[in-house]
Amino acid sequence: MHEHCLFATIDVRHDYFADGHARHLLFLPHKDTLAFLRRFKSLLHANGHSLAIVLPPSQLRDLWSARMDGTKHRVLRFDVHSMDAACVNYTESVDTLSQPDDDGALPAPLLPAPAAATAPWAIVALRVDAIDSGDFRAWVSSLGKTYRLYMRTKASPATGSMH
Numbered sequence: 001m002h003e004h005c006l007f008a009t010i011d012v013r014h015d016y017f018a019d020g021h022a023r024h025l026l027f028l029p030h031k032d033t034l035a036f037l038r039r040f041k042s043l044l045h046a047n048g049h050s051l052a053i054v055l056p057p058s059q060l061r062d063l064w065s066a067r068m069d070g071t072k073h074r075v076l077r078f079d080v081h082s083m084d085a086a087c088v089n090y091t092e093s094v095d096t097l098s099q100p101d102d103d104g105a106l107p108a109p110l111l112p113a114p115a116a117a118t119a120p121w122a123i124v125a126l127r128v129d130a131i132d133s134g135d136f137r138a139w140v141s142s143l144g145k146t147y148r149l150y151m152r153t154k155a156s157p158a159t160g161s162m163h
Contacts, residue, residue: 003056003057004043004054004055004056004057005054005055005056005057005060005143005144006052006053006054006143006144007042007053007054007055007143007144008052008053008126008143008144008145008146008147009050009051009052009053009144009145009146009147010027010050010051010078010080010108010124010126010146010147010149011049011050011105011146011147011148011149012025012049012050012080012148012149012150012151013049013148013149013150013151014049014091014150014151014152014153015150015151015152015153016090016091016151016153021049022048022049022082022151023048023049023082023084024048024082024083024084024087025046025048025049025080025081025082025083025121026046026080026081026082026083027044027046027051027078027079027080027124028078028079028080028081028120029044029076029077029078030077030078030079032077033076033077033078036066036074036076037053037055037076039066040055040059040062040063040066041055041056041059042054042055042059043055051078053076053126060140061136063128064129064136064139064140066128067128067129067139068129073127073128073129073132074127074128074129075125075126075127075128076125076126076127076128077111077123077124077125077126078123078124078126079113079120079122079123080120080121080122080123080124080149081120081121082121087121089154090153090154091121091151091152091153091154092151092152092153092154092155093121094110094113094121094122094149094150094151095152104146105145105146105147105148106145106146106147106148107147107148107149108122108124108147108148108149109124109125109126109127109147110122110123110124110125110149111123111124111125121151122149122151124147124149126147130142130145
């Protein structure tokens with residue numbers, strides 16, 4: 001079995017569920033993200049509420065070398081979709097501004113999601129070089145962080161605001 005290095009984890013919480021973990025989520029990499037990850041033999045492991053991005057340690061130096069996309073930081077983008085059709089009935093739109101930080105996990109960096117029936121609940125955008133130190137060893141030491149995304153229960157009509 002080959003050893004792999006954890007690049008990052010995206011963990012999604014949802015207050016609708018008693019254990020606090022979201023359910024039935026799909027993490028779909030954008031086309032350019034998928035091509036980039038394949039180039040470095042990265043693997044994606046998802047379990048319905050989290051996504052782990054892992055790669056062979058032998059690919060770290062090459063990944064580091066590709067951390068920039070021209071003059072811009074390279075960003076790995078993932079659409080977060082629910083496979084539960086009823087999710088829309090119990091979940092508020094994801095608020096990109098009020099993502100609290102807790103228990104050492106970092107707030108997931110989010111891009112605005114389009115307002116459409118087929119739109120993802122969220123778009124997570126992880127920078128390849130999140131610490132921007134310019135130092136390979138510092139970057140390797142910074143890998144393996146957990147990024148947290150919060151989804152919230154919709155207020156029921158009985159508890160919602162009255163107009």
